[in-house]
Amino acid sequence: MSLLEVDGLAVSYGPIKAVRDVSLVVEAGEIVTVLGANGAGKSTSLQAIIGLLPAQQGRVRFDGHDVTGESPERIVRRGMTLTPEGRRIFAPLTVEENLRIGAATQVRRGNTAELWDQMMELFPILASRRRQLAGTLSGGEQQQLAIARSLMSRPRLLLLDEPSLGLAPIVVELIFDLIGRLRDLGITILLVEQNVHQALDIADRGYVVSGGTVVLEGTAEALKASADVQKAYLGQA
Amino acid sequence: MEIFVQQCVNALSLGGTYALLALGLAVVFSVLGMINFAHGEILTITGYTVFFSLMLAVPAVLIIPLALIVAMLAAAAMERVAFRPLRGAGPTSLLITSFAVSGILQVLFQNLISARPRPVPIPDFLTGAFTVGPFHIGVIQSLSILATLAMVGLLTLFLKRTLLGMAIRAAAVDFPTTRLMGIRANRVILAAFAISGLLAGVSGLLWIAQRGSVDPLMGFLPVLKAFIAAILGGIGNLTGAVIGGFFLGAIEIGLQAALPEPVQPFRDAIALTLVVVVLLYRPQGLFGAVHSVRP
Ligand SMILES: Nc1ncnc2c1ncn2[C@@H]1O[C@H](COP(=O)(O)OP(=O)(O)O)[C@@H](O)[C@H]1O
Numbered sequence: 210m211s212l213l214e215v216d217g218l219a220v221s222y223g224p225i226k227a228v229r230d231v232s233l234v235v236e237a238g239e240i241v242t243v244l245g246a247n248g249a250g251k252s253t254s255l256q257a258i259i260g261l262l263p264a265q266q267g268r269v270r271f272d273g274h275d276v277t278g279e280s281p282e283r284i285v286r287r288g289m290t291l292t293p294e295g296r297r298i299f300a301p302l303t304v305e306e307n308l309r310i311g312a313a314t315q316v317r318r319g320n321t322a323e324l325w326d327q328m329m330e331l332f333p334i335l336a337s338r339r340r341q342l343a344g345t346l347s348g349g350e351q352q353q354l355a356i357a358r359s360l361m362s363r364p365r366l367l368l369l370d371e372p373s374l375g376l377a378p379i380v381v382e383l384i385f386d387l388i389g390r391l392r393d394l395g396i397t398i399l400l401v402e403q404n405v406h407q408a409l410d411i412a413d414r415g416y417v418v419s420g421g422t423v424v425l426e427g428t429a430e431a432l433k434a435s436a437d438v439q440k441a442y443l444g445q446a
Numbered sequence: 447m448e449i450f451v452q453q454c455v456n457a458l459s460l461g462g463t464y465a466l467l468a469l470g471l472a473v474v475f476s477v478l479g480m481i482n483f484a485h486g487e488i489l490t491i492t493g494y495t496v497f498f499s500l501m502l503a504v505p506a507v508l509i510i511p512l513a514l515i516v517a518m519l520a521a522a523a524m525e526r527v528a529f530r531p532l533r534g535a536g537p538t539s540l541l542i543t544s545f546a547v548s549g550i551l552q553v554l555f556q557n558l559i560s561a562r563p564r565p566v567p568i569p570d571f572l573t574g575a576f577t578v579g580p581f582h583i584g585v586i587q588s589l590s591i592l593a594t595l596a597m598v599g600l601l602t603l604f605l606k607r608t609l610l611g612m613a614i615r616a617a618a619v620d621f622p623t624t625r626l627m628g629i630r631a632n633r634v635i636l637a638a639f640a641i642s643g644l645l646a647g648v649s650g651l652l653w654i655a656q657r658g659s660v661d662p663l664m665g666f667l668p669v670l671k672a673f674i675a676a677i678l679g680g681i682g683n684l685t686g687a688v689i690g691g692f693f694l695g696a697i698e699i700g701l702q703a704a705l706p707e708p709v710q711p712f713r714d715a716i717a718l719t720l721v722v723v724v725l726l727y728r729p730q731g732l733f734g735a736v737h738s739v740r741p
């Protein structure tokens with residue numbers, strides 16, 4: 210049984226069909242990447258998987274449960290979460306408050322202190338920014354905060370939507386490093402990216418989405434070698 | 447000088463009542479993007495709770511907590527019954543629904559209780575005044591100011607220190623992302639309504655203590671003023687709502703004191719004109735409106 214199974218997903222914004230037919234699976238322990246041009250329907254798919262948008266057709270199964278139509282808060286409590294595109298940190302709240310809210314599902318279990326220490330180790334920069342308003346952080350720091358905030362809910366599956374968007378190359382490097390370390394911590398990752406090279410370097414498998422439909426899938430190696438992917442994304446690189 | 451100090455106390459006390467109401471409107475607006483015009487009926491419900499408690503000889507110490515609990519429950523019930531089914535229907539539908547709730551409650555009060563004002567006897571010590579040096583200061587006015595400060599302080603602590611409070615602040619910025627933290631949308635919205643109910647309950651108690659009576663339509667004017675105060679402060683901005691409330695209180699009392707007798711009937715018109723002038727220069731309100739991502 211796969212950790213995540215998405216089967217024939219379709220999502221619309223009113224009359225606009227943004228996602229027509231997306232099927233994918235993620236096995237526990239994998240890093241799976243979803244590639245595709247702007248407007249291909251990647252973010253819409255992630256939002257439907259996590260329950261923020263209703264699926265018009267198709268099923269989403271997480272960890273053996275059919276979670277189609279469940280609320281995002283319910284799904285997050287099951288152990289899957291999303292770090293949204295554009296980071297969406299709570300700008301007027303402090304770094305510490307952002308993280309405490311991230312741990313909302315863990316308060317009853319009483320392990321927030323341990324989680325906190327783990328985050329400070331993974332993201333040393335956040336430790337020194339603890340009392341700062343999140344909105345005053347740099348782009349790279351905000352992305353780290355957004356990921357740390359997601360990790361505070363102890364996800365088994367993390368959906369990452371373009372974590373390298375708008376960051377300087379050196380910071381992109383750091384974020385991809387971090388994704389590798391998350392895998393080592395036992396977190397499974399579904400990574401949406403436009404940084405095709407780096408995404409395929411780190412991923413085990415990938416899907417290519419175009420016009421709201423999965424048009425290609427395969428191992429990272431196969432996708433790297435694929436003429437279609439070369440033509441569409443990797444260009445002369 | 448004495449008169450000036452007394453007028454300041456009056457302004458602070460009236461402004462405080464507006465501030466609490468405006469704060470309640472702003473808390474709900476901040477998470478839902480909706481102005482609840484039925485907020486004034488919470489004030490009325492608080493008043494009737496006091497009225498019936500006195501009639502049924504409920505012990506005095508219990509009346510205030512009872513009235514506040516009823517106010518919170520009434521606000522929470524409004525959310526549950528009227529607004530939750532319309533979640534996602536857009537701010538206009540919610541706004542119109544809130545007018546409907548307000549109207550329905552007013553009709554119910556008129557038909558089930560009485561269309562006419564019911565007296566609420568106020569204990570003598572509340573209507574009195576005390577003397578500090580050369581100043582005579584009203585007991586109710588002082589209590590209003592203290593209660594306002596206490597409520598603003600408590601709310602600040604709640605919003606800063608508790609997880610639910612932080613979640614409300616986060617939801618005011620970005621509701622969908624707050625849900626991604628595993629925080630239940632319904633809980634946040636219900637909490638915002640309960641808080642607005644508590645604040646309306648406190649201002650209701652202060653309002654009744656000044657008037658000495660309850661009637662079915664008593665909530666309309668204060669909530670209108672609170673709405674103006676919230677706009678003045680910057681819609682959805684909690685600090686702005688409090689300042690806007692005090693600002694409006696100061697304008698009203700200031701005009702009452704300064705305007706010559708023949709012009710007094712135009713006091714509200716002049717006060718509102720001043721508000722319009724402020725908004726012409728600062729359309730976003732004194733503290734700036736808050737824009738956010740809503741559910
Ligand atoms: N909120 C929205 N309302 C209407 N259309 C939208 C909305 N969000 C995205 N879309 C449209 O849906 C399609 C897919 O968008 P999106 O999922 O954001 O693509 P991607 O993440 O792959 O860049 C695009 O055509 C986009 O214009």
Ligand SMILES: [Mg+2]
Nearest residue numbers: 251252253294
């Ligand atoms: Mg996107």
